[in-house]
Every structure is written in C-alpha cells, then in structure tokens.
Amino acid sequence: MSDPLDATLTVAPSADGVSLTLTVENAGGEPIDLSFADGQRAEFVAIDETGAEVWRWSDGRAFSMALGSETLAPGGSVTYGAEWPSPPAGEYEVTGSLAATDADASATMTVVVPERG
Structure with a gap:
C-alpha cells in the first residue's frame, strides 16, 4: 500500500533566481510518521x-x-523551500521530492527560465 501523501511543487521567480516550494500533504485518515536519515x-x-x-x-x-x-x-x-540561484535561461523539468527514508512524495513541473537582460 502506498502512503497517502500528495505533493505539490510551486515555482516563482525571485530576485536572484527561482524559488521552489514543495508542499507534502497527508491525504489519508491516519497520521503518517516521516523518518529522515x-x-x-x-x-x-x-x-x-x-x-x-x-x-x-x-x-x-x-x-x-x-x-x-x-x-x-x-x-x-509540511512545506520545504529552496532557492535555485541564477539558473541559465532555458526549459527544465524540476522535481521536488521528500527526503524521508520511509515515505515517498514528489512533484515535477516544467520551468521556463527567461533570458535575463
């Protein structure tokens, strides 16, 4: 049985690059313990x-x-964030994933980084 975890990735431009936010939600009816190494x-x-x-x-x-x-x-x-500083212009598949040892949750989206200028 897979964990009832839903993951959502949001991306927003920032002053220095791209801000990434991974939100992981427990969509089930029982508490889920997440363990990290x-x-x-x-x-x-x-x-x-x-x-x-x-x-x-x-x-x-x-x-x-x-x-x-x-x-x-x-x-x-729970929400986790990261900053991708100064990415080169282009199109990317960006994945955010939970780093737990006993549960999987990830989300992927296409990100287009425009030319700076």
Whole structure:
C-alpha cells in the first residue's frame, strides 16, 4: 500500500533566481510518521532538455547527521523551500521530492527560465 501523501511543487521567480516550494500533504485518515536519515528534508533537482542534471539543491551542502522525524496528521501538510540561484535561461523539468527514508512524495513541473537582460 502506498502512503497517502500528495505533493505539490510551486515555482516563482525571485530576485536572484527561482524559488521552489514543495508542499507534502497527508491525504489519508491516519497520521503518517516521516523518518529522515539526516537533516535534509527535501531534494530539488533540475533536468535540462537533453536529460542532463543541471542543478541539485543538496550539492555542496552539509546536513546534520542526526536522525529526525516528523508526524503529519490527517489533512496536515509540511512545506520545504529552496532557492535555485541564477539558473541559465532555458526549459527544465524540476522535481521536488521528500527526503524521508520511509515515505515517498514528489512533484515535477516544467520551468521556463527567461533570458535575463
């Protein structure tokens, strides 16, 4: 049985690039415990038109090595954000995914970054 988790990805232009927000909602009738292997709660990845990964939010970041957990009540949600600084102009498939070890939730959308000028 899959977890009744719904994920939504929203993208908005920011002064320095693109703001990404992943919202994960418990669509089921029971609380869901989310376990994390370290301090990372979500991952964001951008893939270009050739299928190449051009940006990964966690690259170059250090996360606390402490185990963590969060409980999502029925109907409850949690939001994780990231900033993609100065992305090159182009069209990308951006995916936001929950970094839990025991639950899966992700959302993907096409993002078009205009030429700056």
